[in-house]
Amino acid sequence: MHEPIAATAAESLERQAQERVFRSHDGTEIFYRFWPAASANAKGAVVLFHRGHEHGGRMAHLVDELRMPDHAFYAWDARGNGRSSGERGYAPSFSALVRDIDCFMREIAARDGFATQDIALIAQSFGAVLTAAWVHDYAPKLRAMVLASPAFSVKLYVPFAKEGIAFWQKVKGRFFVNSYVKAKFLTHDPVRIASFESDPLITRPIASNILVELYQHAARIVADARAITVPTQLLLSGSDWVVRHGPQHAFFVNLGSRTKERHVLPGFFHDTLGERDRAQALDLIRPFLAKQFASPDAPVDLKQADIAGYTRDEADRLGSPLDLLSPKCLYWAFSRASIRMGAWVSSGMKAGITTGFDSGSTLDYVYENDARGFTPLGRFVDRIFLEAIGWRGIRQRKLHLEELIRSCLATLKAAGRPAHILDIAAGHGRYVLDAIAKSPDQRASVRLQDYSDLNVQLGRKLIAERQLPASVSFQRADAFDADMLASIDPAPDLAIVSGLYELFSDNAMIARSLGGLARAMQSGSLLLYTNQPWHPQLEMIARSLTSHRGGQAWVMRRRTQGEMDQLVEAAGFEKLDQRIDQWGIFTVSVARRR
Numbered sequence: 001m002h003e004p005i006a007a008t009a010a011e012s013l014e015r016q017a018q019e020r021v022f023r024s025h026d027g028t029e030i031f032y033r034f035w036p037a038a039s040a041n042a043k044g045a046v047v048l049f050h051r052g053h054e055h056g057g058r059m060a061h062l063v064d065e066l067r068m069p070d071h072a073f074y075a076w077d078a079r080g081n082g083r084s085s086g087e088r089g090y091a092p093s094f095s096a097l098v099r100d101i102d103c104f105m106r107e108i109a110a111r112d113g114f115a116t117q118d119i120a121l122i123a124q125s126f127g128a129v130l131t132a133a134w135v136h137d138y139a140p141k142l143r144a145m146v147l148a149s150p151a152f153s154v155k156l157y158v159p160f161a162k163e164g165i166a167f168w169q170k171v172k173g174r175f176f177v178n179s180y181v182k183a184k185f186l187t188h189d190p191v192r193i194a195s196f197e198s199d200p201l202i203t204r205p206i207a208s209n210i211l212v213e214l215y216q217h218a219a220r221i222v223a224d225a226r227a228i229t230v231p232t233q234l235l236l237s238g239s240d241w242v243v244r245h246g247p248q249h250a251f252f253v254n255l256g257s258r259t260k261e262r263h264v265l266p267g268f269f270h271d272t273l274g275e276r277d278r279a280q281a282l283d284l285i286r287p288f289l290a291k292q293f294a295s296p297d298a299p300v301d302l303k304q305a306d307i308a309g310y311t312r313d314e315a316d317r318l319g320s321p322l323d324l325l326s327p328k329c330l331y332w333a334f335s336r337a338s339i340r341m342g343a344w345v346s347s348g349m350k351a352g353i354t355t356g357f358d359s360g361s362t363l364d365y366v367y368e369n370d371a372r373g374f375t376p377l378g379r380f381v382d383r384i385f386l387e388a389i390g391w392r393g394i395r396q397r398k399l400h401l402e403e404l405i406r407s408c409l410a411t412l413k414a415a416g417r418p419a420h421i422l423d424i425a426a427g428h429g430r431y432v433l434d435a436i437a438k439s440p441d442q443r444a445s446v447r448l449q450d451y452s453d454l455n456v457q458l459g460r461k462l463i464a465e466r467q468l469p470a471s472v473s474f475q476r477a478d479a480f481d482a483d484m485l486a487s488i489d490p491a492p493d494l495a496i497v498s499g500l501y502e503l504f505s506d507n508a509m510i511a512r513s514l515g516g517l518a519r520a521m522q523s524g525s526l527l528l529y530t531n532q533p534w535h536p537q538l539e540m541i542a543r544s545l546t547s548h549r550g551g552q553a554w555v556m557r558r559r560t561q562g563e564m565d566q567l568v569e570a571a572g573f574e575k576l577d578q579r580i581d582q583w584g585i586f587t588v589s590v591a592r593r594r
Contacts, residue, residue, distance in 0.1 A: 015063050015073075022107040024079065024100045026092070031083040032056060032076040032104070034112075038069035044143060044293050045114040047104070048075040051125030051271070052151065053089075053179050055082025055201050062122065062273060065282055068289070072112065076104055078127070082201045089176060089205040094133070094213035095582040101134040102578070116140040117296075120289050124148040124273055125243070129214065132221050132251070135230050137533065137580050137587070139562035141299065144231040144259075144292040146285050148272040149240055152218040152247035154211075162215055169208045176205035185241045187269050189276040213582075220584055222247050224534055225254035226310045227560040229300040233261045233288045235281050237268035256310075259297050261288060302563035303570060306507040315505060315557035318542035332543035339544055345378030348385045356548030357541075358503055360427030360455040366391045367398055367430050390537055393585035394499075397530060398431045400579035400588040401498055405435035407577075408494050408526045408590060409443065415524065418444040422492035424479040424513070425500040426450050429459040432496065433466060445490060449477040452548075480509050485516030492517070494526045498588075502532045503547070505557040507567060514571035518593065525593040527573050531564040532556070534584050561587060 017033040024030050033056055037043070046068065048059040056075030063073045079100060080086035091097045108114050120143045123131035128150035135142060156162060157180075165177065183196035196202060234252050236245060252262045263284050268275050275281070306312055322329035343349040348365050355361040371383040385391075405421075412419045419441065423432050426448040436443055446468075450456055459474040477484060479500055495517050501510050517527065535541070538556060547554040559567075564587075565575055573591035580587045 024103045028079050029085040030076055030079060032074055035063050035073040037072045042072050043070045044118045045072040047119055047121050049123035049127030049131055051127055053203050066286055081203045088203045090207040091210055093582045094210060094217050097130055098133045101130060102138055116142050119143055121145040125151045129218050133217055136221050136227050137584055138578055139565050142230045143296055144289055146233045148235040149237045149243060149270055150248060151243045152222055153244040155242060155244060165208050166212045175208050177211060179204045181242055186271040187275050192274045222251045225251050226256040229256045231259035231292050231297050232257045235272050236264045237270055237272045238264050238266040240270045242270035302566050303507060305563045306505050311558045315555055318539060319555040335544040342381050345374045346382040346385055347372040348382050357545040358554055359548040360452060364428040364430055366394050389583060393581045393583055396581040397586040397588060401431050402435040404528055404588055404590055406439040409439050409441040412493050413441045417493055420444050420490045420492050421446045421494045423448050423496040427455055428462055433462060446472040448474045451478055480513050482512045482516030486519035488520050491520050491522060496528045498530045510567050518572040521593045523593055527591045529589055531559055531561060531587045533558060533561045
């Protein structure tokens with residue numbers, strides 16, 4: 001048996017921490033500790049993420065105990081915890097915490113020069129779920145990650161507690177739940193137990209919205225773990241009183257990583273990396289990380305995922321007809337009939353039935369978000385239609401597009417470049433016109449394009465209604481005509497592709513379109529592109545809704561964010577930034593022409 005490792009306060013460690021802060025995406029100040037590598041030329045960096053209720057200081061003992069002096073270490077205090085700003089135990093959403101991680105990585109890269117491919121993550125419990133969500137949603141080129149007892153499913157013990165919290169939040173609004181866990185059920189280490197009980201920086205309450213969203217996002221990440229290809233080590237505590245093992249094992253089985261390890265540590269309580277005998281865990285982590293830093297895995301090539309990949313299998317299944325008399329077939333037949341009946345009174349449903357639920361006309365109606373229909377019943381049905389989670393995600397995507405268009409215009413202005421804007425499949429063009437109207441930075445020209453005559457006609461009408469100058473135009477064009485895109489004059493400084501590539505499964509088409517744009521764009525020009533890495537209603541869409549292509553079933557093949565980013569990179573672009581909605585459905589990314 002390994003000798004116990006006494007927990008030591010961060011300030012008494014051999015490697016002294018520097019204390020820093022950075023401002024996250026919404027201005028919140030995040031506190032973090034930085035331990036420089038002992039050697040002049042660091043071999044990489046390791047970033048530590050603490051469990052719920054705690055702070056980075058309680059991970060500090062790992063810096064020396066891991067015996068990796070040639071690597072820099074970082075440990076943050078998550079917002080609302082420890083010495084970071086924010087209401088105690090609260091964040092606006094789970095996705096806001098995930099985006100905090102993305103901002104933290106940008107801080108590390110900008111300040112110390114460690115790119116994500118130079119970084120490994122070690123995360124525990126709630127922090128491990130945040131880390132897994134960031135890797136899933138943002139697809140960073142990470143060296144490796146170690147997840148210790150990820151809290152994919154917390155043992156609340158009270159029957160129906162999860163449902164009760166969600167219900168009470170709907171009735172009362174946000175409230176706080178105090179942690180019931182005593183330190184003696186977290187670890188056998190008496191020093192860690194005593195320090196937990198006396199630590200003034202422990203935050204016992206957690207906001208109800210974070211608890212509810214934790215379950216929702218954890219279920220999504222576990223089910224879709226095939227999207228994660230980063231080398232991963234999973235450490236599970238054999239006698240964990242806090243979280244369930246089942247989802248942890250399911251996550252491991254689903255993982256798409258070529259290199260993955262799973263280790264169950266018998267007798268360990270939940271605080272895996274703070275247990276009395278944690279040397280057993282550290283002796284597993286050390287060689288795993290050493291191997292990845294010394295000889296990292298080659299990236300998994302996802303560019304052929306449309307031919308052989310799990311999202312292709314999923315789309316094929318959704319596109320296959322059901323047995324005519326099966327309960328599922330009857331259920332979806334009733335669903336289709338209900339939508340057709342709803343179209344009699346709901347303007348939104350009528351637009352979907354007439355032009356396709358993925359058409360520019362339907363999306364423009366969703367953007368307007370004004371319930372219309374025949375009689376008050378029709379307006380009521382239309383409001384239900386507009387509040388579907390997919391349409392809420394679409395409207396959030398529009399906000400992200402507008403934000404990033406404004407950001408790109410500011411970037412081009414700072415670089416002293418003109419701003420010739422091109423949208424290759426603009427629908428009606430509302431999101432672009434709204435964005436440029438709100439931007440203080442002027443554009444040189446705006447060229448909107450679409451393949452649909454109806455979209456071009458209605459887009460030109462929008463331009464006329466807003467009395468925009470002749471520098472704003474709308475043309476009919478094929479977004480997959482690479483030669484046409486390559487010959488556009490003036491060449492775009494900002495090219496936008498929104499909601500298009502998601503509608504087509506074939507990666508060769510996407511590569512052709514991106515290739516045409518790349519040929520047109522000069523070095524330093526910017527590309528704004530969207531993606532749909534996940535959707536909670538894929539089967540409903542495939543079985544009940546029709547597309548713009550002659551009333552065919554709307555069967556979507558998801559692209560993981562990693563797959564989409566690889567297609568963009570292969571065309572000659574470098575990804576710079578990304579946004580994702582709070583449900584994890586739609587992303588908007590910025591890339592720069594190399």
